[in-house]
Amino acid sequence: xxxxxxxxxxxxxxxxxxxxxxxxxxxxxxxxxxxxxxxxxxxxxxxxxxxxxxxxxxxxxxxxxxxxxxxxxxxxxxxxxxxxxxxxxxxxxxxxxxxxxxxxxxxxxxxxxxxxxxxxxxxxxxxxxxxxxxxxxxxxxxxxxxxxxxxxxxxxxxxxxxxxxxxxxxxxxxxxxxxxxxxxxxxxxxxxxxxxxxxxxxxxxxxxxxxxxxxxxxxxxxxxxxxxxxxxxxxxxxxxxxxxx
Amino acid sequence: xxxxxxxxxxxxxxxxxxxxxxxxxxxxxxxxxxxxxxxxxxxxxxxxxxxxxxxxxxxxxxxxxxxxxxxxxxxxxxxxxxxxxxxxxxxxxxxxxxxxxxxxxxxxxxxxxxxxxxxxxxxxxxxxxxxxxxxxxxxxxxxxxxxxxxxxxxxxxxxxxxxxxxxxxxxxxxxxxxxxxxxxxxxxxxxxxxxxxxxxxxxxxxxxxxxxxxxxxxxxxxxxxxxxxxxxxxxxxxxxxxxxxxxxxxxxxxxxxxxxxxxxxxxxxxxxxxxxxxxxxxxxxxxxxxxxxxxxxxxxxxxxxxxxxxxxxxxxxxxxxxxxxxxxxxxxxxxxxxxxxxxxxxxxxxxxxxxxxxxxxxx
Numbered sequence: 001x002x003x004x005x006x007x008x009x010x011x012x013x014x015x016x017x018x019x020x021x022x023x024x025x026x027x028x029x030x031x032x033x034x035x036x037x038x039x040x041x042x043x044x045x046x047x048x049x050x051x052x053x054x055x056x057x058x059x060x061x062x063x064x065x066x067x068x069x070x071x072x073x074x075x076x077x078x079x080x081x082x083x084x085x086x087x088x089x090x091x092x093x094x095x096x097x098x099x100x101x102x103x104x105x106x107x108x109x110x111x112x113x114x115x116x117x118x119x120x121x122x123x124x125x126x127x128x129x130x131x132x133x134x135x136x137x138x139x140x141x142x143x144x145x146x147x148x149x150x151x152x153x154x155x156x157x158x159x160x161x162x163x164x165x166x167x168x169x170x171x172x173x174x175x176x177x178x179x180x181x182x183x184x185x186x187x188x189x190x191x192x193x194x195x196x197x198x199x200x201x202x203x204x205x206x207x208x209x210x211x212x213x214x215x216x217x218x219x220x221x222x223x224x225x226x227x228x229x230x231x232x233x234x235x236x237x238x239x240x241x242x243x244x245x
Numbered sequence: 246x247x248x249x250x251x252x253x254x255x256x257x258x259x260x261x262x263x264x265x266x267x268x269x270x271x272x273x274x275x276x277x278x279x280x281x282x283x284x285x286x287x288x289x290x291x292x293x294x295x296x297x298x299x300x301x302x303x304x305x306x307x308x309x310x311x312x313x314x315x316x317x318x319x320x321x322x323x324x325x326x327x328x329x330x331x332x333x334x335x336x337x338x339x340x341x342x343x344x345x346x347x348x349x350x351x352x353x354x355x356x357x358x359x360x361x362x363x364x365x366x367x368x369x370x371x372x373x374x375x376x377x378x379x380x381x382x383x384x385x386x387x388x389x390x391x392x393x394x395x396x397x398x399x400x401x402x403x404x405x406x407x408x409x410x411x412x413x414x415x416x417x418x419x420x421x422x423x424x425x426x427x428x429x430x431x432x433x434x435x436x437x438x439x440x441x442x443x444x445x446x447x448x449x450x451x452x453x454x455x456x457x458x459x460x461x462x463x464x465x466x467x468x469x470x471x472x473x474x475x476x477x478x479x480x481x482x483x484x485x486x487x488x489x490x491x492x493x494x495x496x497x498x499x500x501x502x503x504x505x506x507x508x509x510x511x512x513x514x515x516x517x518x519x520x521x522x523x524x525x526x527x528x529x530x531x532x533x534x535x536x537x538x539x540x541x542x543x544x545x546x547x548x549x550x551x552x553x554x555x556x557x558x559x560x561x562x563x564x565x566x567x568x569x570x571x572x573x574x575x576x577x578x579x580x581x582x583x584x585x586x587x588x589x590x591x592x593x594x595x596x597x598x599x600x601x602x603x604x605x606x607x608x
Binding site for chain 2: 195196197198199200201202
């Protein structure tokens with residue numbers, strides 16, 4: 001769901017400039033964050049390259065998931081560290097918002113795509129993987145450059161513009177994948193408990209997935225318009241900055 | 246003949262403030278103008294102006310500015326220096342009737358804290374004009390309404406599930422299955438808990454005049470009502486499984502529940518008595534009542550007893566959703582207890598030092 005990801009970063013690329021308002025991370029934390037973001041950028045680049053190579057080798061865009069399954073799982077799960085960064089305060093973002101975004105990604109990677117093997121051949125998987133890959137490469141390089149205070153305008157522009165296409169693309173891919181997984185979940189009773197049992201508890205994963213899909217309806221427009229609003233703020237601010245120079 | 250009459254201060258400050266000018270600058274100008282006008286007036290056959298009260302009170306003017314648009318909403322004038330923020334809010338309400346006082350949030354600076362109602366204007370003013378930033382705090386609701394709604398909801402919702410409404414449970418199954426006595430006991434305990442809360446809200450607790458935003462009430466109600474529906478669904482379900490250890494588990498848990506309920510009640514009564522007698526200078530002390538002896542170990546025994554009630558209820562019904570609810574309640578109450586404990590440490594230092602916040606010895 002967080003195809004455009006990390007839009008909540010209060011920093012918004014003003015990295016060094018905002019240091020006068022709040023204490024930025026110390027030198028050690030900055031060093032660690034730079035390494036983290038570089039590694040993540042590299043990881044998602046690996047996934048991108050893997051996709052291209054697999055496409056060229058196979059000649060078609062079907063079932064490309066298998067060629068990048070392992071790096072995708074590894075690097076998407078690695079994003080969990082970002083929640084820790086917010087909790088420790090070395091990244092000025094809200095813990096709750098970041099946790100929500102990262103967990104939704106991890107949920108889709110493990111609890112849907114990995115668990116329901118039949119959907120792995122769907123085209124919708126490719127749709128969201130491509131959206132995530134492009135978004136994450138731009139996002140992590142954006143963070144890397146802002147931490148080093150040398151942010152090229154192209155990266156900032158890309159981060160605040162490409163989401164206009166990538167975010168809906170990612171959301172469509174995710175929704176279609178969950179929808180495709182539904183019949184298989186119902187059939188196998190995956191992750192579901194029914195009454196009667198000793199602890200008087202029941203959980204229906206099928207209904208849960210439907211509720212997740214419904215929750216996209218209020219949440220997606222809010223995040224999308226928030227990003228549009230941020231775009232107007234950030235890109236117009238840069239233009240004014242340029243004009244005043 | 247020039248009448249050397251000191252112009253009355255209120256009139257002067259109003260005129261000056263209307264010009265927005267500083268007092269001292271136009272002081273001399275207006276005085277000479279006043280004297281001139283007096284001269285002109287006294288020259289003719291005009292009735293002498295009535296003697297004005299020479300009060301030395303400088304009235305303040307409070308300018309209310311919207312915090313986001315920075316536009317001026319209105320000016321509250323003729324504010325006596327002894328008045329408080331609450332008086333200003335009342336006057337503001339007269340000018341703009343849609344903002345009633347409890348809904349108005351006033352700040353001295355744009356990102357500053359909201360000013361308390363009891364703050365006096367005099368302490369804030371640097372000149373005769375005070376600028377305050379206004380934020381709409383949203384629809385407000387009184388504490389009594391808040392708690393009554395929050396507690397009556399679960400009471401009624403649980404009963405709806407208890408009577409096994411046909412739209413919730415499958416009727417064939419409902420009629421067939423024999424209900425284990427623990428289900429009836431659980432209903433009784435649950436109702437007892439919420440009836441006690443409602444009665445305490447009405448007759449025991451003394452709430453301050455304060456209000457709370459409607460949003461908070463909606464969030465609280467959603468939490469309590471939602472969880473009550475969830476736990477009531479499982480306990481009253483035809484396929485409910487009674488506790489593994491049978492009657493022993495149920496009886497001990499029920500006993501613990503009743504003791505915690507009684508404890509909670511007595512603590513609330515003790516705290517209300519203390520507020521009533523106005524004796525806030527010392528920490529509530531234990532009485533002959535054994536339930537209040539927890540005051541010796543813990544600074545917020547009401548939370549301890551409430552946590553105990555829910556944990557006993559969980560053990561009594563052996564239902565996971567109740568356990569999840571109890572877990573969340575314990576976390577919430579620990580946070581509240583910690584805050585209160587810090588407050589007590591500041592206020593009643595020596596006595597409270599060796600006490601825990603909510604759980605004796607541990608926390």
